[in-house]
Amino acid sequence: MEKQEFLELFEVATKAAKSAARGDSESSSPAVSRCVDAMVRLREAPQSLACELVKYPQIGKSHVLLMDHKNPTIQSEATLLYSLWTGYLYVTGKKQNSRSHKGKQSQRRDGVHKKKLVEEMKISTTGDSNRDRVRGILHKSLSRVANEVVVVEMKERVVSCDSWSVAASVESAMYEKLGCFEGTQKAKYRSILFNMGDSSNPDLRRKVLLGEISGERLVTMKKEEMASNKFQMKVxxxxxxxRDKEENRVKSMMIFQSGNMIMTLKF
Incomplete structure (x- = not known):
């Protein structure tokens, strides 16, 4: 696939999605079918091409619209595509920072890794647009950990973790404990996703990625427990x-009462 074809397909998907939003948004409508077909073909884009073009601002903005589309089929396909491209960027970043050798053998390994990555992401989807979206958000947060850790030993542990599996595991625990995203526990969902993605809270996502905090534990944590170490220290x-103020108040009251008792005894 060439650059021009990629851009044309993305434009087709975007226009079809807008058309579906204005008119018939049923999954069987022609506009929805055009949009989904275009995104399915975009999955075939080479990793290098996808990494180059997804950084374009217009691509990012349009993709957000696709992921927020009211049609669940478009949402689900857009989330899968987003996850695929995010994975490409993550893998590319790892390769740039590593000392891997170039050559045919390395290229074959990259090809196998790419195929494995696509398979893992397909496994990580549930078919439920809301659940897949939550998994995508969690994966996006967990993928940041590798760039946030500076200690070499810790970085090696982080890089060896499978952020897709962790995101799927955490979301499954959330779904099992809290029910669907649009249910009565929507506020709890938002609280978890916010804290996982909070730029000032790298400790939480690192602990989750490394398994120090399980999905089951994360679901039961209070806001204060999920907050960053800095915020917890502040609290x-x-x-x-x-507490000191209350203790001083009690002491003052006791001294005052003792003084009154002494005055009463004198009289």
Missing amino acids: LKIKEKA
Whole structure:
């Protein structure tokens, strides 16, 4: 696939999605079919081409619209495509930072890795647009850990982790415990996803990726527990200050009462 074909297919998908949003958004409608067919073909784009073009601002903005589309089929396919391309970017970043040898043998390994990556992402989807979207968001957050860790030993552990499997495992635990995203626990879903993606909270996503915090444990954690270490320390100091203030108030009251008792005895 060439660059021009890629851009044309993406334009077809975008226009068809907009057409479906304005008119018939049923999964069987021609507009939805055109959009999905175009995205399916985009999956065939070479890794190097996808990595080059997905960085275009217009591609990113349009893809967000596809993932937020009211049609579940378009949503699901867009999420899968997003996950595929995000995986490509992650793998490319790892290769650029590694000391891997070039040559035919390396290219064959990359081809096998690419095929395996696509298979893993297909396995990671559920067919439910909301669930797949949650998995995509979790994976996006977990993929950031490799660039946030600076300690060599820790970085090696992080790189060896499969962020797709972890994202799927965490989402499964969320779904089992909280039900669907649009259900009564939507606020809890949002709280978890926010804290996992919070730029000031790298500790949480690192612990989740490394298995130090399981999906089952994450679901039961309170907001304060999920917060960053810095925020937790701030809350702790506030509580300590409030406790000291209360202790001083009680002491003052006891001293005051003791003084009154002494005055009463004198009289």
